[in-house]
Every structure is written in C-alpha cells, then in structure tokens.
Amino acid sequence: MCGIVGLFLKDKTMEPQLGALLSNMLITMTDRGPDSAGIAIYGNELPGQTKLTVQSDQPEMDFPALEADLSAHLGCAVSMHVKSTHAVLAVPSGLSGPARAALASLRPAVRVMGRGDTLEIYKEVGLPKDVASRFEIATMSGTHGIGHTRMATESAVTTMGAHPFNTGDDQCLVHNGSLSNHNSLRRKLRREGMHIETENDTEVGAAYLTWRMQNGATLGEALESSLTDLDGFFTFVVGTKDGFGVVRDPIACKPAVMAETDQYVAFGSEYRALVDLPGIETARVWEPEPATVYFWTHDMPPHSSSKAA
Amino acid sequence: MQTIDLQETGLRDLNQTLHAQSETTNQTAWEILNPKGAHAIACGLDAPIEVTVKGSTGYYCGGMNKQATINIHGSAGPGVAENMMSGTVIIEGDASQYAGATGNGGLLVIKGNASSRCGIAMKGIDIVVHGNIGHMSAFMAQSGNLVVCGDAGDALGDSLYEARLFVRGSVKSLGADCIQKEMRPEHLALLADLLERAGCDAKPEEFTRYGSARKLYHFNIDNAY
DSSP: OOEEEEEEESOGGGGGGHHHHHHHHHHHTGGGOOSEEEEEEEOOOOTTEEEEEEEOSOHHHHSTTHHHHHHHHHTSOOEEEEETTEEEEEEETTOHHHHHHHHHHHOTTOEEEEEESSEEEEEEESOHHHHHHHTTGGGOOOSEEEEEEEOOSSSOOSTTTSSOEEEETTEEEEEEEEESSHHHHHHHHHHTTOOOOSSOHHHHHHHHHHHHHHTTOOHHHHHHHHHHHOOEEEEEEEEETTEEEEEEOSSOOSOOEEEEOSSEEEEESSGGGGTTSTTGGGSEEEOOOTTEEEEEESSSOOEEEEOOO | OEEEETTTSOHHHHHHHHHTOOTTOSOOEEEEEOOTTOSSTTOSOBSSOEEEEESOBOTTTTTTOBSOEEEESSOBOTTTTTTOOSSEEEESSOBOTTTTTTOOSSEEEESSOBOTTTTTTOEEEEEEESSOBOTTTTTTOOEEEEEESSOBOTTBTTTOOSOEEEESSOBSOBOTTEEEEOOOHHHHHHHHHHHHHTTOOOOGGGOEEEEEOSSSSSOOGGGOO
8 A cells, every 4th residue: 555745845934844744744644554654855955065864773883983984984074963773974065976885885784765965865664653753854844855654565674675765866756556567677777787775666666767867868757758667556756856746657546636735735645644734725636647747846837747658 | 413523523433423323313414524534434324314524535435325415525535435325425526536436326426526437337326527537437337327527538438338428528538348329318318317416507418428339248259269
C-alpha cells in the first residue's frame, strides 16, 4: 500500500511550519504502511556549501570525530550537525564527490542518504511519528518537502529500503506501488555503470531517473519516459531544488489527491492527509490524471504534460 | 435530526448506531459532522434513513448500502457505494476511483466528476454522473445503467456484459467488445426517468447508448489456442 505526501509552499511566511505540517500529513498516513518512514526537506542554503545527509547504525562510533577527520582529509572546513542516526555534513560546493569517496574509506559503515544544496533526507525503520520525532522534523523550516510511509512488498524492511530515494543533487523520489521489471532494469542500469545498493524496486526507479538525466534528459523528460520504460504500478512524487512533481502510471490504481491554494500545493495518498492544512475547505482539490507529468516550481507557473498511455 | 460529530464519536460507534436503526425507526434524519476523509462512513446500513455527511469522505463510504439515502456534501474517496444493494447515494462533489463497483441495486448520483473504473463490475445498480468519468469505467459491467452527462475516458465498457451505458459527451475510446447501439424509445424513457431521479436537466435525446457486442463472453472456438 504505502502512503506518500508532499507539500510545496508558495507563501514564504509558512516556511517555518513546513516540517510540522508535513510530519502531521505523514503521520495521518501511518495505517497505509507502518514499516519505515522518511521525509525529505528542502531547507536553507548555506552560501558556497553543499550538504550530504549521512546515516550510521552506530552513530556513537561513527560520528564523534567525523567532522575533524573529513576536514583533514579534504583539507577544508567541514561542519556537521548530528540528529540521532543521521548527520548533515556541509562541505564546500563541488566537493560532495570527493567527500563521498573520503567517507567510504574513513567510515565504511556510513551510508549517504542524500546530497544537495538544500536537500536533507531522514529515513529509518519505524512508524512515521517515531521517525519524525527522532529527527525533530516538526521543528524544521523549508520551502517544500516530500514524505513516505512504507508497507514493504518488494524488498526487506531496512533503512536503505526506506524512501525517499536520492536521485541526484537536490533530487529525490517517493513511490507508492510496485515495479515488476525492476530486476531486469537493475541489471541493465548496473551495466550502464549505475550504483544500486539494494533489491528494492523504487531504488531502481530512482536510478533510472538519474541515469536518464545523466544522459541529457530533463527531470520532466525522464518522468515521461518512465511511463514507457517502467512496468508496474506507481504514483511517484519527486522533489527538486526549486520544485516538485507528480506522475502516475497509466492504470493509476495507486491513489492520489492534490490540493492547491494561493499558499501551497499539497499531495496526499488520501484526502485525510490534507484535512489539517490551512484553508483546505476552500482549496481546489483534484486527482492527478494518469500518465500525466505535473510540475510546480517557484520560478515557473504550474504546468502538466500528458502522454498517451 | 440526530447529529454525530466524528471529532467526538468514533467511527465504529457511528456505524453501530446507524446499524441499530430498524425499518420502523422514528429517527430518520442523521447528520455526520467532520468526516475529514475517514474510511467506511455509513457502511452496511439497512434502514430507510437519510444520512447527510457534511464534508468529504475516504474509502468505501456508503458501501453495501440497503434502503438508506446517503448525501455526501463534499467529495468521496475510492469505492464509494461499493456493492450497494438498494437505496440512494448522492455525492455533491467528485468521486474517486471505482465508484459504485459491483453494485447490485439502488441509485448512485455523482454531481461532479467520477475518476477511473466507475461502475466496474456493476451488477444492477444505476449510476448517474453529472460530469465526466475516467478510464476503464464499466469494465466487465453485468447489468444496470451508467449515465454520463459529460465525457468518458479510455476503454469504456471493456469486456462488457449486459449493462447499458449512456454518454452525452465524447468517449475517448471504447473497450474490447463495447459498441455504439441505437437508442430506441424504451431507452429514451429509461434515461428520462434516471435523469429526473438524479436531478439532472440533460435531455435523453442528447445521449448515445453503448453496450456489449456479445462476441467476447460466449465461448468461441476461434479464440481458443
């Protein structure tokens, strides 16, 4: 089943409430999937720096000297903010690649959850309310964010099997559904040099989008071609640095409801997820059409492009 | 008028209270406040009562209904009036996927649009949609009537049995074994009655009838491997 939510703020005065609103939306979706939960928040940008969100199953061992070790290894200032099993490392722009490589040797057990200028990803096994409180999501401010609560069907219940999946700098994906051709697609993408860690179907979907974009496609084009190349059921919500998008497969079994006001665009697997948003009574509420890519950014008017199934 | 606020009363208590109403109850009018998309509101009713839900509902509102009239003053989530036996369900807003699925009887009125798979496997229910319907509607529909005042999406009436489909607007595509059929006087009379009961002022003459070509559900040796 799985539950997914997304919130894209148009009204800057709401930004301090982003984490609280998004956590509540996700907690409402708990009974769609209690295995694991995750939230991606697009927060503040640190001038000249980029962020890596990392995770460790043994944070008390891995994190204490990591800031100093990484700083010495890279020969530049690194700052670190630890939250439970996760830490956000801020490194100079352009050094996220070397920092990732350094992490692999300095702390082999540390996994990278996400990277980007504003993106932070927090995900763990457990209920949305526990995951949200563990990472203090409700206190987080931001421009937009997406969340997921998982009912595992295609792979084990682990941190790495939880959503959102990072698909590239400041890009991430949550998925409700199941992909049927993920094994063959994983083999193909690995032959193309893509790094895929788990047996999870959504990770393959995320790697597919990354691969398409590495080969010149825009995110919108990658989402459109996913309608042809991915077999199975999916409602995807994707986050980018300045926007978020929604696409459903042509059959569109997996539920999706959207709401838009002058203040925000919101997505929920069910209307229940949206009922506590301000002004929902007068919001425009609708279901996204099948096989149609929707996109909102702060710079462009909302648009959608449909593709014949 | 009895009022139940779902902010104060649990869903199970609400449904048990409604189930406790008999054919001869004097408490015939019920109002439900703060539905907030909750699942299975007013499911399994079996009494001639009138229930008004003030807001939008989640999965399966009015499912398995017998006798009751349920008004939803909002939009309805997936599976509204699923397997309805008799009575009436009226939705002021839109309905999500598989509205009226497998319905045996009664009348389902959707004043907004219905999403995909409206009337899938319907078995005698009448469904009147004032707006449009999504793809795969009336898939394997067995009997009953589906009336659409707007447009229909892809694959209307795929693998249709004996349900009658009436569409006023365009049909994006017809499903396997679904064909356009002539509108005879008895169909115009049937449609006039359904439209009137559904509070719709569309004219029967504006509709096109679709039904089964009956080539798919009989055994045909040419289809065997």
